[in-house]
Amino acid sequence: MASKREKAPDKRMRKIALVICEGETEVGYLNLIKKWYKSPVRIVSHIEGTRITQTLIDKHARELKISPFDKVDTFLMYDMDVPAINDKLMVCKAELLLSNPCFEIWLLLHAKDQKSALSSGAVLKELKKSAPVWNNYNKAIYTDTQKAFLRDHLDEAINRAKILKDFQNPSSRIFKLLEILKNKASLS
Numbered sequence: 001m002a003s004k005r006e007k008a009p010d011k012r013m014r015k016i017a018l019v020i021c022e023g024e025t026e027v028g029y030l031n032l033i034k035k036w037y038k039s040p041v042r043i044v045s046h047i048e049g050t051r052i053t054q055t056l057i058d059k060h061a062r063e064l065k066i067s068p069f070d071k072v073d074t075f076l077m078y079d080m081d082v083p084a085i086n087d088k089l090m091v092c093k094a095e096l097l098l099s100n101p102c103f104e105i106w107l108l109l110h111a112k113d114q115k116s117a118l119s120s121g122a123v124l125k126e127l128k129k130s131a132p133v134w135n136n137y138n139k140a141i142y143t144d145t146q147k148a149f150l151r152d153h154l155d156e157a158i159n160r161a162k163i164l165k166d167f168q169n170p171s172s173r174i175f176k177l178l179e180i181l182k183n184k185a186s187l188s
Contacts (some may be wrong), residue, residue, distance in 0.1 A: 026103055081102055
């Protein structure tokens with residue numbers, strides 16, 4: 001006769017990366033890297049826009065924990081072109097994956113070195129000029145050739161981003177999440 005006891009919860013720790021971001025562009029990129037890295041880290045993204053607060057971050061992290069063994073690392077992926085939001089982000093307890101002035105600076109770093117400051121509009125223009133693959137760039141939607149380009153030039157983008165000063169224009173800290181994922185993937 002089969003036992004009627006409930007199965008005990010799994011006692012292995014699950015690693016979850018909670019990435020809170022401001023828009024669809026960031027989520028589109030996060031979906032890409034989830035496919036690239038078959039790591040034990042589960043990426044969950046939430047779009048919160050300008051409503052970001054520590055209370056909201058804590059609420060999302062609590063919702064993801066199924067057992068006391070789960071570990072949730074929180075990341076904030078935002079553009080730095082809105083000063084009011086920057087002030088809110090700097091007081092949050094999370095790893096900041098900020099791009100200055102906007103997310104597209106991260107994409108641009110895959111194609112070229114960018115050391116001089118740019119406006120958000122200038123970044124988009126520069127991205128479209130940087131490589132033929134970006135001529136028809138549409139926020140949050142990547143073509144197969146753009147996906148391949150990002151994957152093929154990822155190490156260059158990481159190296160270029162590391163040289164830039166955090167939070168200055170231009171800069172992007174998105175490489176911090178990618179380094180964690182690369183490390184976890186190589187360990188599994």
